[in-house]
Amino acid sequence: MPIIAVFSSKGGVGKTTIAANLGWCSAQLSGRRTLLWDLDPTDGAGFMFALEAQRKRQARSLIAGDVPAQALIQSSDYAGLDLLPADGSLRELDSLLLRMGQRHRIATLSRQLVRSYDRVILDCPPMLNELSAQVMRAATLVIVPLPPSPLSARALDHVVEEIRRHTRRPPPILPVLSMIDRRRSLHLEALAANPGWPAIPLVSSLEQCAVQRRPVGTFAPRSPATLAIMRLWQGIESKLAQMEAAATMA
Template sequence: MTGGSSGRSGPPDASGSCATIAIYSVKGGVGKTTFSANLAWCCAVSSGHRTLLWDLDAAGGSGFLYGLEAKGSRLAEEVFSRERSPDALIQHTAWANLDILPADESIRAVDAQLAQIGKRKRLAKLTEELAGTYERIVLDCPPVINELSAQVVRAADLVIVPLPPSPLSARAFDLVVREIAGNTKRHPPILPVLSMLDMRRALHRQAHEANPSWPSIPYASVVEQCAVHQQPVGALAPSSPAAQAFGRLWDAIDRKLAERH
C-alpha cells in the first residue's frame, strides 16, 4: 500500500471543533502505536471525521502500519522550527478521511530543539492550525518524559494511556498522571486502557478485576498481522474481537468529545 499527496477536500464541518487525542505511555511495548493507528482508523472510517494521525515517535510505527514513510530525514525538526509547513509532509492513506504525518529520525532531536527555542506551546499551536482542516488529530507519542511529552499534554484534549495487564498497571498509570499533572495546571482527561488483555492468564485477570472500570483491548494474533498486511485491524478482520473492542473504545471516546460542545 502506498500513499500519495493528501486527499483532503476542504475544512471540516462547522458543527464541531477539532479535538486532539494523545496516545501516551512512559513505557514502550504497551501497544501505543497499535492503539494510535487503529483508533485513528475508527475515527475516520466509522465516525467519518476528517482525521490526522501524527506520528511523533522516531520508530515511525504508525506510518509503517499504513505503508507510508517520511519523505525525508530532517523534516520533523523543520516543522517544529516553522521552516516547513506540516501540510507539505502530510500523506493520504488508502482510506477516506484519514491522513498521516509520518515521523522521521529528526524527531529524536525535537526535545532539545523545543527547549532551545523556548516555545512551551509550539505543538499546541501547530495542532490549532491543523484544526482548520481536521476534526480529530491523533498523536502517537514517544515513550519519554521530556519537553515533547510536556507539549503533548498541553496540546491534548484527551490522553489515552495503554497499560499492560499486571499488578503494576495502577502504579504505571499513577506515574503518567503525575507527569501530566506536573506539566499543566488544568490537564486534559486521562483514560487508562488495559492492552493485550489475555483472560486465560491469572495476572491479567487480576489486573482486570482490580480495575473493572478500565476499558480493555484483548490480546489477538490478528493485531500482530496488522504490521504484516499494513492495514488496521478494522479493515483486516472487522468481525474480530479486537476490531470490535477498538470500535467500542472509539465510540465511547467520540461521545465524550462530542459532549464538550
C-alpha cells in the first residue's frame, strides 16, 4: 500500500512543510490521486493549504468510526490533491486508540483510503505513543526529517526503535536532512557524513509556504527548495516502484 508517513519524535524539524509539499508533488508532478491525512491536532496541513476550519471538531470521530472519511475530506486548490484535516479533538487520539484496543486501526483506515487514492501521505505529530506505533504498522515508507544536531540523531534512533518494537515487517526509513544552512560547519559536516540522504535547504522561499499558505512550487518553481523537494519526491517514487516490483516478483 502506498502510505507515506512523515514522522519525527522531535518537533520543529519541518515535518508539516515537507508533507504538504510532497502532497503537492505527488498530485501535480506525478499525476497521482493523493490524500494528505493530517494526524497532528495543530492542523498545520490544513493551514498550509488555506482550508477553512470546520465548525465541528470531528477528526477524532473518524478514528472512532462515528463518521466516514468522505464526510471530512476536503478538496484543495490543486487537481488531484485532497486533505483529511486535523483538529483539536485529536489531542485525545492516543487514549482513544488504547481504549479501542485495535492495534491496527490506523492501518485499517489507511487501507480503506487507498481504494480511492494512489498515494496517502500521513503528517504525524511529534511524539512516541500508541498513535506513532500504529502509524509504523500502517506505513509503506517512513520519511524522517532531521535538522543537523545531536538531538535529531537521537530522534532518528527513536524512530528506528519504534519501528523495531511495533512492526513485524519494518517499513523502509528515508532520513532527510532538513533546514540545511551551508554557511554552518555543523550542517556541512552532516552533509558530508550522509552523502546519500536527501537534503532540504533552509531558504526564505520554503519559510514563505506558511505565509502564502501554498506549496513552494506554486510561487517559486525554480528555487533551491522547490528543486530539493522535487528530488525528494522522485526518490520516494523510485523507492515505491522498487518495492512494488519486489512484491510482484515474490
